[in-house]
Amino acid sequence: MPVGKTICIFGQKGGAGKTTTVVNLAAALALSGKRTLLIDADQQGSATAMVSVLSQRYLFSFQDVILQRVPIERAIVQGCLHHLKVVPAPLNATLDDRMLVSRSDLPGHLRNALVPIKDNFEYILMDTPASDWSYFSHAAVASDYLLFILRADFMNLRFLSKSLDIIKTIKTRFNPQLKLAGIILTMYDSNDEACVWFLREALRHLQKWLFRPLISKDRAIVASALVEKPIVVSDYDGISARSFRFLADEFVERIG
Helix, strand or coil: CCEEEEEEEECCCCCCCCHHHCCCCHHHHHHHCCCCCEEEECCCHHHHHHCCCCCCCCCHHHHHHHCCCCHHHCEEEEECCCCEEECCCCCCCCCCHHHHHCCCCCHHHHHHHHHHHHCCCCCCEEECCCCHHHHHHHEEEEEEEEEEEECCHHHHHHHHHHHHHHHHHHHHCCCCCEEEEEEEEEECCCCHHHHHHHHHHHHHCCCCEEECCCCEEEEEHHHHHCCCCCHHHHCCEEEEHHHHHHHHHHHHHHHC
């Protein structure tokens, strides 16, 4: 049985649809029969909510795993699909806990925690916060691949260079094996001239890294989150759901 691949999903600017993309990518992989683990490393817990985990009683979260309070096996709970398992977000993390995370030994810490369960999953996706360096750093150091989420507008393009510098630092100092899986463009609006310009520039400069499916602005995605379901579950044949399913297909092609 092949060892699962670990992917850190990163987007430095909030409001880019990062968590929506992570959740629907994980759900699309699970729907296709891939054994998938979604780790919610964002203390806001949006990914945890969107896969119907908040309605369950669970004892442990990502925080307990990263601070070595429990092995990761004890923190895994069932998601909204048979092949989708979840490590819930650190919703109740105290300030002391977060300071411990920032001071904890970075190289290999979370990577070692994942070793016992990597062969139970084909893909392990980690949703990381846009504004918390410590949580993101642990996830990136433990990952085989990094998937970058970029909102399709000019203002977010400014963050791309800085984000790539952060990735380069992680790769150089802590995880030389880390690979960039690619860049996903989100919140695209074909009626917005700025979005169209952005796409043209992105295709010119970043085409090697861009995933082909564009994730468009869609109120149905928001409505799906409100009922705590990925849109690939709540509206399987909808336009956005098809985009996420195509995204999952290309994702598997890219990283195997």
